[in-house]
Amino acid sequence: MVSLDARAPGKPDVGGPCNGCGVCCAVETCPLGLLLFRRRKGPCPGLGWQSEYSRYVCGVLADPKRFLGWLPASLGRALVFRWIAAGKGCDSTAILMDVEPSSTSTRAHGSGMTFPGGESDGGAR
Template sequence: MTTATVNLSIPKPPFRAACNGCGLCCRAQICELGEQYFPGAQAPCPALRLQDGKFQCGLALTPSALLGLRFNGDEILAPLFAKAIGSGQGCGMEDET
């Protein structure tokens, strides 16, 4: 896993179509969850990770390390964060008009 410093140019799918990991949403703006855990941070979100050629939310991958926890709670925390960011519900970034 690497930090999101690579500028991939995967086209964003339409709003609510399957997420393809283009990362545009989290590169452009930090969501409420990100603001809560990384107050004052500027986009791209510090939690954004590039894995297997796709951008993913690090809170839904390896939250324990990302949040500096002294234990590994990823098995419990990662699915909770995934649900909180709407993972599996399609692209959450509205299309520009």
């Protein structure tokens, strides 16, 4: 079971446009996350919350310099956009269940993003 901020939008249908619900990255780690964080199961340490937009984002895409400091930011962003299939639509087949939320705790990690549940950022740069 994963816990997401109650202010996040609901999960779109598979194939629908991404709306920043965060379900996909909270449930499993994408191939890029596997490589960067050496973690097989979610939540992905790169999953970031943007409170001003009430949505989740890929922290690696939002701030490539932080995670891929060895690449120029514009190249890092372009590569990450492709690696995570951004803009291709929702590919999460996770089944959601309504449960009573126990907490919406978040932990700040600089650069204006917070990460769910106090998870470590995996030693990200």
